[in-house]
Every structure is written in C-alpha cells, then in structure tokens.
Amino acid sequence: MSEPxxxxxxxxxxxxxxxxxxxxxxxxxxxxLCVICDDERQWVPRTGQTWTTLGELAASGHSTVVEELExxxxxxxxxxSVGIGQTGKLVVTDAGNVLFDVPGMIDDRAIGAIRALGxxxxxxxxxxxxxxxxxxxxxxxxxxxxxxxxxxxDFLPLRVPAVRLWDTAHEVxxxxxxxxxxxHFPGSTVAHLTAADGRGVLLTGDGIxxxxxxxxxxxxxxxxNRIPLSAAVVRRIADQVARLDFDRLxxxxxxxxxxxxxxxxxxxxxxxxxxxxxxxDDLT
Numbered sequence: 001m002s003e004p005x006x007x008x009x010x011x012x013x014x015x016x017x018x019x020x021x022x023x024x025x026x027x028x029x030x031x032x033l034c035v036i037c038d039d040e041r042q043w044v045p046r047t048g049q050t051w052t053t054l055g056e057l058a059a060s061g062h063s064t065v066v067e068e069l070e071x072x073x074x075x076x077x078x079x080x081s082v083g084i085g086q087t088g089k090l091v092v093t094d095a096g097n098v099l100f101d102v103p104g105m106i107d108d109r110a111i112g113a114i115r116a117l118g119x120x121x122x123x124x125x126x127x128x129x130x131x132x133x134x135x136x137x138x139x140x141x142x143x144x145x146x147x148x149x150x151x152x153x154d155f156l157p158l159r160v161p162a163v164r165l166w167d168t169a170h171e172v173x174x175x176x177x178x179x180x181x182x183x184h185f186p187g188s189t190v191a192h193l194t195a196a197d198g199r200g201v202l203l204t205g206d207g208i209x210x211x212x213x214x215x216x217x218x219x220x221x222x223x224x225n226r227i228p229l230s231a232a233v234v235r236r237i238a239d240q241v242a243r244l245d246f247d248r249l250x251x252x253x254x255x256x257x258x259x260x261x262x263x264x265x266x267x268x269x270x271x272x273x274x275x276x277x278x279x280x281d282d283l284t
Contacts, residue, residue: 012106012136013055020045022083022104024133026158035157036128041184041222054133057082057105064103064110071196074117075254078105086130086252089203090114091193095174096121100191100203101252102132111140120144122172126205127185128155130252138162147172149180149187177244181207181237183219183229192244200246207237208265210255217249217257217268231273238269 016025018034021042025034030051037044062082067075069089076099077087083104091098097118102125103110114120120141125131125148135158138144143162150165167187169179177192188207195201202208208217219234221227242262249261257264274280 015054016051017104019050019052023131024158035155062105064107066113076103078103084129087254091176092117093175098172098176099123101126101130101205102134104132106133106136127188128152135160149189151187152185181240183207183233183237202246202249205252209251210257214257217265231277234269234272238266
C-alpha cells in the first residue's frame with residue numbers, strides 16, 4: 001500500500017482472514033477451523049473452512065466505504081461487503097477518536113479518512129464477530145490500544161501487544177463510556193456517548209439489534225442460527241442500559257433507532273420477556 005498507509009514493516013497484502021467472518025488470523029499456522037465460525041452463534045460453510053487475504057480481497061474489488069452517520073459519528077464499511085459485512089463506527093471527539101467495531105478490511109481510503117479526522121485513540125469490538133482486522137488498524141495508528149473483553153478472550157485468534165483485556169465499565173476517552181452487557185456474548189459491549197446535539201447515543205453491536213426502520217429492537221444469542229436469549233437475560237440487559245440516557249441507537253451494520261431509543265428498548269424487551277415466558281401462548 002502506498003502512503004499514507006500501513007507501517008512499511010507490516011505486509012498487509014498477505015494478512016490472513018477467515019473468508020466467512022473476516023476476523024483476522026494474520027499468518028500461518030492456521031487452525032483447521034475458525035474459532036469464531038466453529039461456534040453455535042456462527043457457521044462454517046458446508047464446503048468447509050476457507051481463508052483469504054487482504055491482498056486477495058483488494059484484487060477482487062473490495063474497498064472501504066466511509067460515510068458520516070451524524071456529526072461526530074462516521075461509518076466505515078466495505079463494498080462489496082467483506083465477511084459478515086459490518087460497518088464500524090468511528091466516534092470522533094476532541095479527546096481522541098474511538099473505532100467501535102472493526103471492518104474485515106483496511107486500505108488507504110480507510111486510513112486516510114481516519115487520519116484526516118484525527119487518528120485513533122482506541123479500538124473496541126462490541127463482541128468477537130467484530131474483531132475484523134483490528135491489529136492492522138492499531139498498527140496504522142501508532143499501536144492504538146485494542147480493548148478486548150476479558151470474558152471473550154478465548155475467541156481472540158490473533159493477540160498482539162496492543163491488546164488490553166478489560167471488564168470494568170469505564171470511559172475509554174472522555175465522553176465515550178464502555179459497559180459490558182453480555183447476552184450475545186458474555187463480554188458483549190456497548191458504547192455510550194453524547195452527540196453534537198447534546199443527546200445520548202448508544203452503540204450496541206449485536207447486543208441490541210434494531211428492527212425494520214428502528215421501530216423495535218431484538219436480542220439474540222445467535223442471529224443467523226435464530227437462537228434466543230432467556231427472559232431473565234433480556235430483562236437484565238434492558239435494566240442495565242436503562243441507566244444510560246440515550247435518544248439514538250446504532251447496531252454494527254447500518255441499523256438505527258433514530259429517536260426515543262431508550263423507550264424502544266424498554267418496550268421491546270418487555271414484549272420479548274412476555275412472549276418467551278408464555279404470557280401470550282393463547283395467541284399461538
């Protein structure tokens with residue numbers, strides 16, 4: 001890659017990722033199966049485990065897409081989509097920028113856009129499916145710390161010196177608050193921030209997932225395999241985030257609850273609890 005780009009000592013073109021989830025493994029030796037996909041929350045293709053590299057992805061036409069979602073919040077994704085197809089969220093603050101959820105690809109377009117906005121102070125994945133190529137984003141920005149939930153550390157395929165394990169709620173930079181809510185993964189994490197309009201925004205990854213047009217949200221152990229969570233866990237998650245003041249909610253794709261998100265989460269959680277508890281079995 002040409003400058004501005006990845007550190008010259010890092011050969012990004014040969015950096016290996018799982019072809020299904022796009023989580024990084026870096027280099028050989030590779031396991032027989034991706035630890036992320038070989039889990040009931042994900043899946044290994046019937047054709048078997050396959051790997052690819054960033055060089056192969058670039059050669060096949062994949063590139064970064066950068067889009068402002070609202071002032072101070074920028075989406076960083078790929079087109080065509082890579083792996084699961086997530087859109088990372090760059091939180092831009094005067095105290096430093098945080099990349100929350102990481103794409104499965106990095107290129108000069110991504111690096112240039114982030115650099116123009118002030119670089120990276122920290123990198124956080126909401127859960128293991130969103131690790132992407134976090135080590136490369138870290139290396140491109142002065143080895144920015146990579147915060148990994150301690151509860152999910154066994155799902156981390158590539159551990160580099162920049163990784164920091166954590167489990168206590170805290171501000172990663174002033175104004176960007178992290179909490180682990182569990183559910184989808186034990187360490188599933190949300191980020192709470194105050195937007196330019198003074199209202200709260202919650203970034204939730206897969207932990208709380210907006211439905212069509214953001215009228216509702218849902219909660220799942222596995223989305224592709226349709227494995228639900230229990231009523232008790234959903235009630236716990238809803239009660240935890242109710243302590244945070246937020247008007248809008250974004251997931252790890254382009255899903256959004258555009259207003260009254262706190263109320264939407266509570267109403268959706270109550271509906272979920274009633275259905276999985278059998279309250280409405282007479283309607284089935």
